[in-house]
Amino acid sequence: MRARTAPKPDSRLRRGSGRVTMDEVARLAGVSTSTVSRVLREPGAVSDSLAGRVRSAVDRLGYVPNLMAGGLAAARGRTVGVVVPSILNSFFAGTIDTLSGLLSSAGWQVLDGSTDYSEAREEALVEAFLAWSPAAMVLTGLRHSERTVRLLRAARIPVVEMWDVSEGAIDIAIGFSHRAAGRSMTQYLIEKGRRRIVFVGAIMTSDQRAAQRAEGYREAVTAAGLPATVIDLPSRSSVALGGPALADLLVRQVEMDALYCSNDVLALGALFECQRRGIAVPQHLSIAGFGDLDFAASCVPPLTTIRPPREAIGRETAAMLLARFAGQTHLRRAVDLGFDLQIRRSA
Amino acid sequence: MRARTAPKPDSRLRRGSGRVTMDEVARLAGVSTSTVSRVLREPGAVSDSLAGRVRSAVDRLGYVPNLMAGGLAAARGRTVGVVVPSILNSFFAGTIDTLSGLLSSAGWQVLDGSTDYSEAREEALVEAFLAWSPAAMVLTGLRHSERTVRLLRAARIPVVEMWDVSEGAIDIAIGFSHRAAGRSMTQYLIEKGRRRIVFVGAIMTSDQRAAQRAEGYREAVTAAGLPATVIDLPSRSSVALGGPALADLLVRQVEMDALYCSNDVLALGALFECQRRGIAVPQHLSIAGFGDLDFAASCVPPLTTIRPPREAIGRETAAMLLARFAGQTHLRRAVDLGFDLQIRRSA
DNA sequence: GCCCCATATGATAGCGCTATCAAGAAGGTC
DNA sequence: GACCTTCTTGATAGCGCTATCATATGGGGC
Missing domain, CATH: 3.40.50.2300 (Response regulator)
Structure with a gap:
């Protein structure tokens, strides 16, 4: 058996990314890699003259630090x-x-x-x-x-x-607190004299925060002695979903004077449906949303909603x-x- | 001077992320790290029995490969x-x-x-x-x-x-081709009998693709012997921007029977402005957009637009x-x- | 002038992994 | 059975950087 431990020159083909390395920068600047690393990481610790030389070498070579190597060495x-x-x-x-x-x-x-x-x-x-x-x-x-x-x-x-x-x-x-948000909007609707408020959300099993807003809604209507109706649509929110959701409520003749949507996207869809059907908003039906998205202030009529601290x-x-x-x-x-x-x- | 080259045991404190390493997996599975690496990278190259042992060791230890180390070693x-x-x-x-x-x-x-x-x-x-x-x-x-x-x-x-x-x-x-898209929509508008088509875009110096659609628009109206009017709004597209843009054109009494917006967001803003002012779309003014965003099919009236192959x-x-x-x-x-x-x- | 301490710079051992090569095992050919 | 090929598995040297320690330098204080 050949001696495994015999040290012999390594003749393997080596790889390497071909990129400029910190070593080359160090050589050009005439300093050690430690110094280059320091200039890049804690500039205060290196004298101005060396730092200047290093920085110009970095520029001249177009050095871009390899974050993989850095991250590996720093363990983070x-x-x-x-x-x-x-x-x-x-x-x-x-x-x-x-x-x-x-x-x-x-x-x-x-x-x-x-x-x-x-x-x-x-x-x-x-x-x-x-x-x-x-x-x-x-x-x-x-x-x-x-x-x-x-x-x-x-x-x-x-x-x-x-x-x-x-x-x-x-x-x-x-x-x-989404629960507080839901409560707050619902209380506002009640103050405005709404008595049959329906909450519409989408995939609320997955969208916990929408579910919490629904919870807040429930608390508020219940506290006011009003009925709670929560609709949970089976697909992701979209403007296209809002119209059919409202249409379905109308077909089922659900008594309602306000529609509280779990977000503005659904609310916009509902708003469009009202336009299509000639339902006056807010006279016949109040519509509220959540999110205060781009369009909320400029749609017709402008949407009452909750602005999260995005x-x-x-x-x-x-x-x-x-x-x-x-x-x-x-x-x-x-x-x-x-x-x-x-x-x-x-x- | 002390001998710099004298080899002495390294007593430095070492670092380390504390994470499970491939080495530990290898030890538990009773194989080399090469094998572990192979199981993870080219599963076909390792026998089923070893691969199974490695995989169960990975699971048992909750091993997550360190991509920094991997990327560094692979030079990519x-x-x-x-x-x-x-x-x-x-x-x-x-x-x-x-x-x-x-x-x-x-x-x-x-x-x-x-x-x-x-x-x-x-x-x-x-x-x-x-x-x-x-x-x-x-x-x-x-x-x-x-x-x-x-x-x-x-x-x-x-x-x-x-x-x-x-x-x-x-x-x-x-x-x-955005130029072709612009041309195509404009030609459609012309076919529909529109003769005064205005193009509205936003920050088109930066948004090259919008500028190219405007270019296509220009080609098409020019080819039809119609005047070209391109408005370039100074801020980023938003629904809120579309209304004022249209309002401004109306105030300036720009002659127009179609508004071709550089995207659906602006078009929706314009559509809302029409609703506010009671301008009939498309009878008095045609509105077209670009993007076929979520709301385009469900707004009132539904928006004629171009659907990019997103x-x-x-x-x-x-x-x-x-x-x-x-x-x-x-x-x-x-x-x-x-x-x-x-x-x-x-x- | 000597010692001590603070500061600036250099030397070097890995970080954890993969690419490369080496070697053993297994199977095929004559 | 000797030889060769193919297939698995193992050993090991870095990838490029930073953390750590070692060393040189420069002032002060006495």
Whole structure:
């Protein structure tokens, strides 16, 4: 048998990305790689003259640091995973935009993915993101599969659950109370003299937050001694879904003087249906939504809705994470950012 | 001076992420790390019995591969960077959703980011993504800063430019002709007897594709001997912007019998303005859009628009990239997926 | 002038994985 | 049975960077 341990020159073909490496920068600047790394990571620690030389070498070579190598060496990447139910609808887009903007200008890379309101997809996404050794994870809502929670706890990183502040956060919750939002809008409708208020939502088994708004609605009508009617549509919210939903209620001759939709998209669909049928809004039927999307202020009539603190959630989440990354540890565990009732003409 | 070269035991504190590593899996399964790696990467190459042992060890330990380490070793990560102008509007969301879905189920991670229609932000994003050694990059449109193009060429990876198929792609272009789309819709309006067609767009210096649709519009009206009027609004498209834009045209008493909006969002705003003013659509004014967004089919009246191959672009891009990753090299350089004229009641 | 301490820079060992090569096992051919 | 090929599995050297430690340098204080 040949001596396995015999040291011999390695003749293997080596790989390599062909990219400019920190080593080349160091050589050109006439310093060590440690110094280059320091210039890039903690600029204060290096003298101005060396830092200048390093920076010009970086420019001259067009050096782009390899984040994989950096993340591997540092045992933690400069990424933050963000999981939302859907980027298709614009509810979360404002939050993500704000959050990504703030984090990326602080030097962090946001990975985002959407679950399409499925716990299984959420679990898969969380797992995929954890493979990047993220510095933090941001999820939407407080309900997750058992395994998702286990993975997140095991990762020992800051976890923000946004868009909700009810009980049971893994780590930090930043959002507002959907139950309060539902109650608040319903109370407003009752004050306006509405007595037969119907709540319409979509896939509320999956969309927990819509379900909580429905709960708030239920509390409010019940407290006022009025009947509660909750319709849960079987497919995802869309403008196209709102019309048929209203049409169905009319066909079934459900007594109603207000339609409270679980979001503006459904509400817009219902509004269009009213136009088609010549139902006067709000005289014959009040319509209210949730979300205060782009069109809510300019549709006909303008939509009474609830404005969630979309951007504030992103801003607060970014601030919280950056503080944690900076070592601050005693931070609030739950931040309720409230919401605004936007009273317009539809209700 | 002390002997620098003297080999002495390293007593440094080491770090480590604390995560389960491939080594632990290998030890538990009683195989080498090579085998574990193979089971995960090319399952066919390992015998069933070993593969089974490895897989159960993976499950038992809850092993999640560290993609940083993997990407570093392989000199190329399993990521694909995707850059779109905006995730806020739903134009690109359908494409991204499709693309991410297909790539992620094939084991690739999509990084996406939005430029907000700014070339400078695009450049920054491309640079940030390249730091991840992506296996490919996907951009929107064909116009980019010189440096962006240089960085992309230097990366020597597949680059897809989507949503456009005019000249000058860096590598692969997948989309459709916006000029043809603009021409097509305008010709339809002319066929319908419209003679004073006004085109309204927003930030068309930045939104090249809208500008190309305007160009197509110009060609068509000019060919028909009709006057061309192009309005370029100074802020980003929104429903709220469409109303005032129409109002302004009316105040200025611009002669017009059709309003061709650069997208459905503006068109919806205009439609609402017509409702407010009691302008009959399409009798007094035809309104056409672009995008075939959610609401286009259900608004009142339903919107005549152009349906871009949103999902097909995502599907084709994913297919093209996966083929490239699999080693196929002689692939088409440009794929024109066409578009559909959706004729509804608004025009 | 000597010592001590703070500061700036360099040397180096991995981070956890995959690509490469080596070697053993199994099967086929003459 | 010797030889060759094919198929599995193992050993190992980095991928490019950062954390850690070591060393050089430069002032002050006495």
